[in-house]
Amino acid sequence: MKDPEGWFRAVYSDIPLTTQWDDGSHTGDGLGNTPSSSSSQPHMVFSMLKDLDVRGGHRVLEIGTGTGWNAGLLAHRLGEENLVSVEFDPVVAEGAAENLRHAGLSPRLVVGDGRKGHPEGAPYDRVIATCSVREVPGAWVEQTSTGGVVVAPWGTLYGGEAIVRLTVQGRTASGRFTRSSAFMRLRQQRADRPPHGAYLKGRKWPADGARSTTALSPADVGGWVEQFVIGLQMAGAFWTVERYGDGTYTLWTYSTDTLSWASADYEPGAASFDVVQSGPRRLWDETEAAYRWWEGRGRPGFDRFGLTVADGREQVWLDSPDHPVPAVG
Missing domain, CATH: 3.30.160.690 (Bacterial toxin RNase RnlA/LsoA, N repeated domain)
Incomplete structure (x- = not known):
């Protein structure tokens, strides 16, 4: 660490911090091509935790351990036995485990495909993703108790993204978008765009x-x-x-x-x-x-839109589920 004071200032600033480039293949000085893991902007972390609305006794599944900071906040709030966090990258997961140990915490950390959740620990009262998705994995809904909540960044292939807060009822989940967001995509849902x-x-x-x-x-x-x-x-x-x-x-x-x-x-x-x-x-x-x-329609913002997930299908709507957003073309 060449500038510990600079790192300290950065960590305590309200900015996102990239902690891995190019899925870990970039090892030299300077920036890589594509950010692949980060410590999220504190304001966004706290806003999403507000959306999650955890209460004492809740069990939480987190998708995307990253540095372990968000996992540490949840483990401190709920007790480490009530948190399961899934990270796809084993090197990132190892670093998160070390960070949490330094903080005196040892929640259940799982290395695996976040799309599958962690059925061994289900059901969960809350699910939170710290990576964005184009499709909400069915496993997240299936592993959430009726009345439970799923909070995740959601966006299309074209662009734009927002946090969606879904309430689960059986095999259906529905709710509104709460705020703008810009997260790295779940690795298994990254876009494969053909070249010009x-x-x-x-x-x-x-x-x-x-x-x-x-x-x-x-x-x-x-x-x-x-x-x-x-x-x-x-x-x-x-x-x-x-x-x-x-x-x-x-x-x-x-x-x-x-x-x-x-x-x-x-x-x-x-x-x-x-x-x-x-x-x-x-x-x-x-x-x-x-x-x-x-x-x-009056240039509606994110908070007028909502998402319903049911039986493997998704429908975005404006103002209510009775008004689905139409396709063009």
Whole structure:
């Protein structure tokens, strides 16, 4: 540790701290390519624990031990015998166990696939995930007592993410999103996005794309809530940005089957923006339809949306389960 005082200040700051890069394969000085484990921002940790609403005697399953800090807070609050924490990475789990031992705590730590929970310790009154998911694993619901609560960061492939608080009733779980979030994805649910070259297939842009213009700025669809809402309506789609250094950029949208793509060119101060679309899906048209749906309902924030999980299916809704968010396209 080259700067212990700096580390001390960082740990006691309200910021997230990356503790592993590239699933542990990066061992040199400096930053790796992709953060893969962290100590979460304290404000977010405490907000999620508030959502979890643990009470004396509750048994809790945590998915994603990480540094062990959140596990330590729960073990201190409930008693170490009432906490099970699952970590996929054995090296991360070993470090968490050492940290907890230094704190005088020894909850049950399990190295395994967090999607499966830990049935040996079920049922649980509360389940909390410190990694984000695209789909809530059925095991989490099945291992939670009726009336129990599941708290997890949830987001689509497209982007945007929020904390969902689900109440379990039998094999069904339903509840609202409570706040914005940005967590590392559960490793088994990470996205496998095809590269840009898989779409143009060696042809020069605009290839066979159809040209048009739009009054909707690409900048207007880039916010965290906007991405969340668009992703809810555009299954199997994702985006990237190609920047040019003068404030202009191209927003690329792709379908995961590599059959469709769209480009939308942003220029500061412009009133209209050039669009090119190719393939069976008109991805910019879908983006615009999803945005206009959100705009037409008063630009709702995360807290007006909710999620229901039942029999392996998920449905996101606006204001109540009777108003599911529609797909576009």
